[in-house]
Amino acid sequence: MLDNQREALRQEALAEIALLDTPPEREFDVLAKLAQRMLGTGMSSITLIAPERQWFKARCGPLAPETVRAQAFCPVVVETEAPLTVADARLDPRFAESPFVTGAPHIRYYAGVPVRARRPAGDVVTIGTLCVLDERPREPTPTDLEVLEELACLAEALIEARAVALRAAETAEEHRLTAERLERERRQFKQAERMADMGSYRYDIEKQSTTWSDGVFAIHERPVSGGVPGDEIMNHFPEPDRSTFVASVMRTLDTGEPFEMEADFVTAKGNVRRVRCSCEIELAKGRSVALIGLIQDITERHNLEQRLRHQARTDDLTELANRAEFHRVLDARLREARSVDGDVAVLLIDLDGFKDVNDTLGHAAGDAVLRKVADRLRASCDGRSFPARLGGDEFAVVLSADLDRVGVDRKVRRLLHDLEIVMDGQGHIARVTGTIGIAWSSVAGQDRDMLLRQADAALYAAKRSRKGTAQTYRVDANHRQVG
Known part of the structure; x- marks a missing residue:
């Protein structure tokens, strides 16, 4: 994607969350203060990058409310979408002539990580940074970026909560539920203030x-x-x-x-x-x-971080792991498999007839179906099997490493039976089944993206053959999928 397209997406995301030029909020201020205290620097900020300027949602130390974007540090983090550390800006040709180095606030040390926002369409866009700065040079430590990335997760959760509140205003009921959730989160952040x-x-x-x-x-x-x-x-x-x-x-x-x-x-x-x-x-x-x-x-802060980590890794509706957590667990299983020359099986599950449930019985019934599917996946996933909801009516399971192909076939047959769900109401009956695509990491070269593509190919091959069935990805001698 071209730089100007990424910039356009970033500015659209900023407009959607409506965070620029808003009054100070204590939750953001607490995060900036935590970064400053934990890393022992003179300055810190939560920075949003606008087209011509960088604006500080929260700041500690001698920082102006906003500055021009040119020759600043935070735009580099946003544009590269990667963490940045600068031990001594005077020695870095990118920043040596920056007015923020040669003049106030006389920045020498800088460490910053991206802060991202999820758009309504589901894509994630880098909109700013969480950073610490100091007037004295210092060598970055391995934990500097780890601390900042943990705090950035909290900032992202808070930004996501605000965005949800804006979108939830479409209906009074959604607004009420979201307001209650935001108030709970507000209380959680106030607890973090009292950790001293x-x-x-x-x-x-x-x-x-x-x-x-x-x-x-x-x-x-x-x-x-x-x-x-x-x-x-x-x-x-x-x-x-x-x-x-x-x-x-x-x-x-x-x-x-x-x-x-x-x-x-x-x-x-x-x-x-x-x-x-x-x-x-x-x-x-x-x-x-x-x-x-x-x-x-630090009990309150520690517990808050644990809850927020859980929220960031969990699908709200089904309480299964979300897509990001599924990828994290799958990556870990693949690393284990590579180390012992083992194998990992992945099931991709797509619900058949789910749209009819929503259309004939309503979205509440559709949500009930998704929760039932989640319950049945949990019930069938013993040992190290790991279920997740990837989004919509798509689910996935990483199977236990001790299952061979016979065990996987047995597990899949049980799942196909368990995923048959009949819903009735308002004089209508709707039936939901699950179609399953199976892939093995040994066939995919232990590569996560390839493994998921192969499982997806097997899934749609099964759908073309007959919905409510399962197929395993296999290749012939010419590397063509054969079923």
């Missing part, structure tokens, strides 16, 4: 004694009057995090290198939490005298 529940501690190396601030007692759910417990402190960390924490502390004592880690945690009252722990050496006259650090309750 922390306390400090100090371990005196010579006296071998520990002191806590009140915040540490609160996180442990212990009374301040009871003092710091003795040897049982480590019991709050379940394994394997306990061993990891102890090893990290000993390494800090031996080398002087600080550490930071996240860990599971159980309070004195038995409540399970997630905490972030940091530790470093306190020096006095060049001698190590104490370990000092922070412990922070």
Whole structure:
């Protein structure tokens, strides 16, 4: 696709989500602050790229509300649709003469990742970035982009939620349901704001004694009057995090290198939490005298991230995995197969007669059919078999690695029977069946795209032959599909 066509799609996507030039929103501000704090930079932003300018939906540090697009960093991320790190912009010929480098805000370090939006048609378009910047050069670490990409997923989920709200305004009922969902998400993001529940501690190396601030007692759910417990402190960390924490502390004592880690945690009252722990050496006259650090309750943020990851990987209607999660799991299974010279079977399933259900019985009945199909796929997919809804009335299954071709044939026959669904209502009866295309990774050269194309070819060969049946992709000596 030509650059001007991609640019046109990007601007259409921006117009559809109606996010440009909107007032500040705390949810976006929280994400920008998280990026700045977690990476320890002077500046951060969530940036949208308009035709002639870059506009900051959220920003931290000495950044203007918007700037020209020319010679800026974020447009490079958007145009290449790839993460970008710049250790020292003065040494990078792309940016050395940029006014943002030679003048305010005097950018030296930059790390940014794409932020994407899903259009109503289903295609995904890069519309901006989530980035951090600093006035001092620094070498990027492997985790910089990982942190930004995790936070960018949250930004994309929030943008998607806003877009859904706009589209849902078509009917009052859809608007009500979407507003409720957005309000739930708003509450979740407000929970993330309150994650700065922390306390400090100090371990005196010579006296071998520990002191806590009140915040540490609160996180442990212990009374301040009871003092710091003795040897049982480590019991709050379940394994394997306990061993990891102890090893990290000993390494800090031996080398002087600080550490930071996240860990599971159980309070004195038995409540399970997630905490972030940091530790470093306190020096006095060049001698190590104490370990000092922070412990922070990040349970709400951690749980929020887990829920959002689930939402990003799950189809709302059926609660099956969505297309993106299906591709991720299939890629992992193919890597396993390649490592052991194994085989992976994929089933592509298309529902026959589904349109008649929608036309004669209504979309509510169609949704009920999709949920029934999902339930039956789940019931039949034991072990490592993995079902997903790819979209519309299309489903897919990655079969368990321990199934041979006989086992797959048995599984397919059962599925064909289970996918026969009869719906009635309003004086009408509609029948739905499933047609299945089967492909094996060994035939596809362990290539995901080829495997799915072959399964698709087998599916449509089965449809041409007789709907409600299954066919396996095979090739003859001339590499022609034979059934």
